Amino acid sequence: MIDFRKETGTRAAAEKNGRRALVLDCAELRSIGTLPAPYTGVVTGWDEMIRTVPHEPPSTVAIIHPLRDGSPDPRVRELIAAAPLVPVLAVIPFQPEHADGMKTLYAWGVADLADTPFESRAIAPRLQSVHAQPFKRLLEPHLSRFVSMYALTLIRAAAGVTVDRGAATDLARIFGAGERTVAGWCARSSLPPPRRLLAWLRLLLALALLDTPGRTVVQAARLAGYHDQSLRRAVRELLGAGIRPRPGEFANAAMAFNAELREYRERAREARRGTRPP
Numbered sequence: 001m002i003d004f005r006k007e008t009g010t011r012a013a014a015e016k017n018g019r020r021a022l023v024l025d026c027a028e029l030r031s032i033g034t035l036p037a038p039y040t041g042v043v044t045g046w047d048e049m050i051r052t053v054p055h056e057p058p059s060t061v062a063i064i065h066p067l068r069d070g071s072p073d074p075r076v077r078e079l080i081a082a083a084p085l086v087p088v089l090a091v092i093p094f095q096p097e098h099a100d101g102m103k104t105l106y107a108w109g110v111a112d113l114a115d116t117p118f119e120s121r122a123i124a125p126r127l128q129s130v131h132a133q134p135f136k137r138l139l140e141p142h143l144s145r146f147v148s149m150y151a152l153t154l155i156r157a158a159a160g161v162t163v164d165r166g167a168a169t170d171l172a173r174i175f176g177a178g179e180r181t182v183a184g185w186c187a188r189s190s191l192p193p194p195r196r197l198l199a200w201l202r203l204l205l206a207l208a209l210l211d212t213p214g215r216t217v218v219q220a221a222r223l224a225g226y227h228d229q230s231l232r233r234a235v236r237e238l239l240g241a242g243i244r245p246r247p248g249e250f251a252n253a254a255m256a257f258n259a260e261l262r263e264y265r266e267r268a269r270e271a272r273r274g275t276r277p278p
Contacts (some may be wrong), residue, residue, distance in 0.1 A: 019164075020060045022049050026066040029091060036124040046075050050082050054212065057223045058085040058205065060164045061111075061130055063123075066090040070097075072104045080109045083223070085110035085138070085209060087130040096102050109134070134162040138208055139201075142254035144261060151261075154182075155201070158194070162201040165225035168194040188264035190265040200257050202226070203234045207250040217245050 021039045022030055024046065035041040039061075044052070053062060066076045080088055090105050092098055094115040102113055111130035114122070136159050143155070154171075161171045171194050172179045183193050191197055206224035210217060221231035235245050239256055243249070 016265065020056065020129075022053065022056070022060060022062045024049065024062075024064040026065045028116055029063060031124060032063070036127070039127060050075065050079050053086055054215065055219075055227075056083060057087055057165075058083075058087075058132065058135055058209070059129060059165075060086050062086055062088045064088060064090055065116075066105055066110070067090055067098075067101065067108040070101075072101045072108070076110065077095075077108050082212075084109065084212060085134045085205075087133050089114060089126055089130050091116055122254060124221060132160040135159050135163055135205060135208065138250075139204060139254070142251065142258070144258045146265065147261065148189055150185070151191050154186060154189060154191060154197070158197050158201050159205075162198055162205050162225075166198075168198060171198065187268075190268050192260065192264065199234065200238060200260070203231075203238055204250060204253055204257065206231055206234075207245060207253050210245060211247050211250055220245070 011277075018232050019039050021035055023032065023035075023041050023043050025043045032041075049062060049064075052061075062079060064076065064079070066073055068075075073150045076088070076090065088110045089112055090110045091114045092102060092105070094102075094113075105113065111133045112126060112254070136156055139155070139159060140152070143152070149156070158171055158175045161167070161174070164170070169178055172182045175182060183195065186193055186197060192200065202224055206220050206226060209215060209223050210220040212220075217231065223225075223233070226234070231245055235243050239253060243252075
Protein backbone atom coordinates (compact mmCIF):
# COMPACT_ATOMS: atom_id res chain seq x y z
CA MET A 1 0.00 0.00 0.00
CA ILE A 2 1.19 3.49 -0.82
CA ASP A 3 2.12 5.63 2.17
CA PHE A 4 0.51 8.98 1.32
CA ARG A 5 2.48 10.68 4.10
CA LYS A 6 5.73 10.13 2.20
CA GLU A 7 4.52 11.94 -0.95
CA THR A 8 6.62 15.05 -0.51
CA GLY A 9 7.05 16.23 -4.10
CA THR A 10 9.80 15.94 -6.67
CA ARG A 11 12.58 17.47 -4.60
CA ALA A 12 15.28 15.00 -5.68
CA ALA A 13 14.72 15.56 -9.39
CA ALA A 14 14.43 19.30 -8.84
CA GLU A 15 17.75 19.48 -7.02
CA LYS A 16 19.34 17.69 -9.97
CA ASN A 17 17.76 19.85 -12.67
CA GLY A 18 16.87 23.10 -10.89
CA ARG A 19 13.78 25.23 -11.37
CA ARG A 20 13.23 28.88 -12.21
CA ALA A 21 10.78 31.36 -10.75
CA LEU A 22 9.77 34.46 -12.67
CA VAL A 23 8.97 37.10 -10.05
CA LEU A 24 7.05 40.20 -11.05
CA ASP A 25 8.95 43.38 -10.28
CA CYS A 26 6.55 45.22 -7.98
CA ALA A 27 6.43 46.59 -4.43
CA GLU A 28 4.03 43.86 -3.24
CA LEU A 29 6.56 41.10 -3.94
CA ARG A 30 9.77 42.67 -2.70
CA SER A 31 9.36 41.03 0.72
CA ILE A 32 9.90 37.58 -0.80
CA GLY A 33 13.68 37.84 -0.74
CA THR A 34 15.78 34.79 -1.60
CA LEU A 35 13.86 31.83 -2.98
CA PRO A 36 14.39 28.37 -1.47
CA ALA A 37 16.41 25.75 -3.34
CA PRO A 38 16.05 24.41 -5.97
CA TYR A 39 14.47 27.62 -7.33
CA THR A 40 16.40 30.44 -8.93
CA GLY A 41 14.48 33.73 -9.02
CA VAL A 42 14.41 36.07 -12.00
CA VAL A 43 12.83 39.48 -11.38
CA THR A 44 11.03 40.79 -14.46
CA GLY A 45 8.29 43.15 -15.60
CA TRP A 46 4.92 42.24 -17.09
CA ASP A 47 5.88 42.68 -20.72
CA GLU A 48 9.09 40.70 -20.40
CA MET A 49 7.38 37.93 -18.43
CA ILE A 50 4.62 37.51 -21.01
CA ARG A 51 7.16 37.58 -23.83
CA THR A 52 9.55 35.02 -22.35
CA VAL A 53 7.24 32.60 -20.52
CA PRO A 54 6.42 30.55 -23.67
CA HIS A 55 10.10 29.57 -23.75
CA GLU A 56 10.12 28.39 -20.13
CA PRO A 57 9.81 24.69 -19.20
CA PRO A 58 6.74 23.67 -17.18
CA SER A 59 8.95 23.32 -14.08
CA THR A 60 9.12 27.13 -13.96
CA VAL A 61 6.64 29.07 -11.82
CA ALA A 62 5.47 32.67 -12.32
CA ILE A 63 4.92 34.66 -9.10
CA ILE A 64 2.80 37.74 -9.65
CA HIS A 65 0.75 40.43 -7.97
CA PRO A 66 -2.50 40.10 -9.96
CA LEU A 67 -4.29 43.40 -9.24
CA ARG A 68 -4.46 46.63 -11.17
CA ASP A 69 -6.54 49.45 -9.69
CA GLY A 70 -7.99 46.93 -7.20
CA SER A 71 -9.28 44.48 -9.84
CA PRO A 72 -7.75 41.40 -11.52
CA ASP A 73 -5.24 42.55 -14.11
CA PRO A 74 -6.16 41.32 -17.64
CA ARG A 75 -2.47 40.62 -18.18
CA VAL A 76 -2.87 37.60 -15.88
CA ARG A 77 -5.03 35.96 -18.55
CA GLU A 78 -2.50 36.92 -21.21
CA LEU A 79 0.28 35.33 -19.15
CA ILE A 80 -1.62 32.08 -18.67
CA ALA A 81 -2.60 31.92 -22.35
CA ALA A 82 1.04 32.38 -23.35
CA ALA A 83 2.14 29.26 -21.42
CA PRO A 84 -0.79 27.31 -19.92
CA LEU A 85 1.44 24.66 -18.32
CA VAL A 86 3.61 27.11 -16.39
CA PRO A 87 1.93 27.49 -12.96
CA VAL A 88 1.05 31.01 -11.83
CA LEU A 89 1.14 31.83 -8.12
CA ALA A 90 -0.83 35.03 -7.49
CA VAL A 91 -0.05 36.98 -4.31
CA ILE A 92 -3.11 39.00 -3.28
CA PRO A 93 -4.43 40.41 0.02
CA PHE A 94 -6.98 37.98 1.47
CA GLN A 95 -9.56 40.66 2.23
CA PRO A 96 -13.34 40.63 1.75
CA GLU A 97 -13.23 43.23 -1.01
CA HIS A 98 -11.03 40.92 -3.10
CA ALA A 99 -13.25 37.82 -2.80
CA ASP A 100 -14.82 38.19 -6.25
CA GLY A 101 -11.43 38.98 -7.74
CA MET A 102 -9.94 35.81 -6.27
CA LYS A 103 -12.75 33.75 -7.81
CA THR A 104 -12.01 35.40 -11.14
CA LEU A 105 -8.32 34.58 -10.89
CA TYR A 106 -9.06 30.92 -10.21
CA ALA A 107 -11.45 30.92 -13.17
CA TRP A 108 -8.69 32.34 -15.35
CA GLY A 109 -6.46 29.43 -14.37
CA VAL A 110 -3.99 30.60 -11.71
CA ALA A 111 -2.51 27.61 -9.91
CA ASP A 112 -2.93 29.08 -6.42
CA LEU A 113 -3.36 32.27 -4.40
CA ALA A 114 -1.21 33.46 -1.51
CA ASP A 115 -1.90 36.19 1.04
CA THR A 116 0.20 39.32 1.48
CA PRO A 117 2.61 40.21 3.00
CA PHE A 118 4.50 37.29 1.49
CA GLU A 119 7.92 36.36 2.86
CA SER A 120 10.63 33.84 2.08
CA ARG A 121 9.74 31.48 4.93
CA ALA A 122 6.19 31.14 3.63
CA ILE A 123 6.94 30.55 -0.02
CA ALA A 124 8.50 27.06 -0.01
CA PRO A 125 5.27 25.09 0.61
CA ARG A 126 3.43 27.28 -1.90
CA LEU A 127 6.00 26.57 -4.59
CA GLN A 128 5.81 22.87 -3.81
CA SER A 129 2.01 22.85 -4.03
CA VAL A 130 1.82 24.50 -7.44
CA HIS A 131 4.62 22.47 -9.02
CA ALA A 132 3.29 20.67 -12.14
CA GLN A 133 -0.25 21.57 -11.11
CA PRO A 134 -1.43 22.77 -14.56
CA PHE A 135 -0.24 19.51 -16.14
CA LYS A 136 -2.01 17.45 -13.47
CA ARG A 137 -5.21 19.49 -13.90
CA LEU A 138 -5.08 18.96 -17.64
CA LEU A 139 -4.36 15.25 -17.40
CA GLU A 140 -6.78 14.07 -14.72
CA PRO A 141 -10.10 14.73 -16.52
CA HIS A 142 -8.85 12.52 -19.37
CA LEU A 143 -8.18 9.57 -17.08
CA SER A 144 -10.65 6.71 -16.90
CA ARG A 145 -13.01 6.63 -13.94
CA PHE A 146 -11.63 3.15 -13.22
CA VAL A 147 -8.27 4.60 -12.17
CA SER A 148 -8.03 4.01 -8.42
CA MET A 149 -6.96 6.59 -5.87
CA TYR A 150 -3.70 4.68 -5.34
CA ALA A 151 -3.05 4.75 -9.09
CA LEU A 152 -3.95 8.44 -9.25
CA THR A 153 -1.44 9.19 -6.48
CA LEU A 154 1.29 7.47 -8.47
CA ILE A 155 0.28 9.25 -11.68
CA ARG A 156 0.31 12.64 -9.94
CA ALA A 157 3.76 11.98 -8.52
CA ALA A 158 5.00 10.77 -11.90
CA ALA A 159 3.61 13.93 -13.52
CA GLY A 160 5.77 16.03 -11.18
CA VAL A 161 8.81 13.91 -11.99
CA THR A 162 8.09 14.26 -15.71
CA VAL A 163 7.93 18.05 -15.49
CA ASP A 164 11.32 17.95 -13.74
CA ARG A 165 12.70 15.65 -16.48
CA GLY A 166 13.33 13.03 -13.82
CA ALA A 167 13.58 9.24 -13.95
CA ALA A 168 12.22 6.20 -12.13
CA THR A 169 14.76 6.69 -9.35
CA ASP A 170 13.31 10.15 -8.69
CA LEU A 171 9.79 8.73 -8.55
CA ALA A 172 10.90 6.22 -5.93
CA ARG A 173 12.59 8.94 -3.84
CA ILE A 174 9.34 10.88 -3.61
CA PHE A 175 7.86 8.08 -1.51
CA GLY A 176 11.07 7.23 0.34
CA ALA A 177 10.96 3.78 -1.23
CA GLY A 178 13.01 1.62 -3.56
CA GLU A 179 12.38 1.29 -7.27
CA ARG A 180 11.19 -2.30 -6.88
CA THR A 181 8.70 -1.25 -4.24
CA VAL A 182 7.24 1.44 -6.50
CA ALA A 183 7.15 -1.03 -9.39
CA GLY A 184 5.13 -3.34 -7.16
CA TRP A 185 2.73 -0.52 -6.32
CA CYS A 186 2.30 0.19 -10.03
CA ALA A 187 1.56 -3.48 -10.73
CA ARG A 188 -1.01 -3.69 -7.92
CA SER A 189 -2.60 -0.43 -9.12
CA SER A 190 -2.88 -1.71 -12.73
CA LEU A 191 -0.30 0.78 -13.99
CA PRO A 192 2.64 0.22 -16.34
CA PRO A 193 6.09 -0.15 -14.79
CA PRO A 194 7.54 3.19 -13.63
CA ARG A 195 9.76 3.74 -16.66
CA ARG A 196 6.92 3.13 -19.10
CA LEU A 197 4.56 5.26 -17.00
CA LEU A 198 7.05 8.12 -17.16
CA ALA A 199 7.46 7.59 -20.91
CA TRP A 200 3.69 7.96 -21.35
CA LEU A 201 3.54 11.08 -19.23
CA ARG A 202 6.48 12.70 -21.01
CA LEU A 203 4.73 12.08 -24.33
CA LEU A 204 1.47 13.53 -22.99
CA LEU A 205 3.36 16.54 -21.63
CA ALA A 206 5.01 17.20 -25.00
CA LEU A 207 1.70 16.96 -26.84
CA ALA A 208 0.04 19.25 -24.31
CA LEU A 209 2.84 21.78 -24.78
CA LEU A 210 2.37 21.52 -28.54
CA ASP A 211 -1.23 22.73 -28.17
CA THR A 212 -0.01 26.24 -27.28
CA PRO A 213 -0.56 28.38 -30.40
CA GLY A 214 2.61 29.18 -32.30
CA ARG A 215 4.73 26.51 -30.61
CA THR A 216 6.65 24.17 -32.90
CA VAL A 217 7.24 20.43 -32.48
CA VAL A 218 10.91 21.09 -31.78
CA GLN A 219 10.09 23.65 -29.08
CA ALA A 220 7.51 21.39 -27.40
CA ALA A 221 9.92 18.46 -27.47
CA ARG A 222 12.71 20.50 -25.91
CA LEU A 223 10.48 21.84 -23.12
CA ALA A 224 9.34 18.28 -22.32
CA GLY A 225 12.93 17.03 -22.11
CA TYR A 226 13.25 15.23 -25.45
CA HIS A 227 16.35 15.45 -27.61
CA ASP A 228 16.71 15.34 -31.39
CA GLN A 229 14.14 12.95 -32.89
CA SER A 230 13.26 11.21 -29.60
CA LEU A 231 9.75 12.71 -29.47
CA ARG A 232 8.92 11.26 -32.88
CA ARG A 233 10.28 7.89 -31.77
CA ALA A 234 8.17 8.03 -28.61
CA VAL A 235 5.08 8.77 -30.69
CA ARG A 236 5.77 5.77 -32.93
CA GLU A 237 6.46 3.46 -29.99
CA LEU A 238 3.45 4.45 -27.88
CA LEU A 239 0.85 5.58 -30.44
CA GLY A 240 1.76 3.78 -33.65
CA ALA A 241 3.77 4.28 -36.81
CA GLY A 242 1.09 6.30 -38.58
CA ILE A 243 0.85 8.98 -35.89
CA ARG A 244 2.96 12.12 -35.77
CA PRO A 245 3.25 14.84 -33.12
CA ARG A 246 0.88 17.67 -33.97
CA PRO A 247 -1.50 20.08 -32.21
CA GLY A 248 -4.69 18.40 -31.05
CA GLU A 249 -3.09 14.99 -30.56
CA PHE A 250 -3.09 15.16 -26.75
CA ALA A 251 -6.67 13.86 -26.37
CA ASN A 252 -5.98 10.91 -28.69
CA ALA A 253 -2.82 10.08 -26.78
CA ALA A 254 -4.74 10.20 -23.49
CA MET A 255 -7.25 7.73 -24.94
CA ALA A 256 -4.40 5.43 -25.95
CA PHE A 257 -2.92 5.71 -22.45
CA ASN A 258 -6.28 4.77 -20.94
CA ALA A 259 -6.53 1.83 -23.34
CA GLU A 260 -3.19 0.55 -22.06
CA LEU A 261 -4.34 1.01 -18.47
CA ARG A 262 -7.42 -1.06 -19.32
CA GLU A 263 -5.15 -3.83 -20.64
CA TYR A 264 -3.22 -3.81 -17.37
CA ARG A 265 -6.49 -4.06 -15.40
CA GLU A 266 -7.62 -7.02 -17.50
CA ARG A 267 -4.30 -8.79 -17.02
CA ALA A 268 -4.57 -8.27 -13.26
CA ARG A 269 -8.10 -9.70 -13.26
CA GLU A 270 -6.99 -12.74 -15.23
CA ALA A 271 -4.09 -13.27 -12.85
CA ARG A 272 -6.45 -13.12 -9.86
CA ARG A 273 -8.84 -15.60 -11.50
CA GLY A 274 -5.93 -17.95 -12.11
CA THR A 275 -4.95 -17.98 -8.45
CA ARG A 276 -8.45 -18.75 -7.14
CA PRO A 277 -9.08 -22.34 -6.01
CA PRO A 278 -11.59 -24.30 -8.15
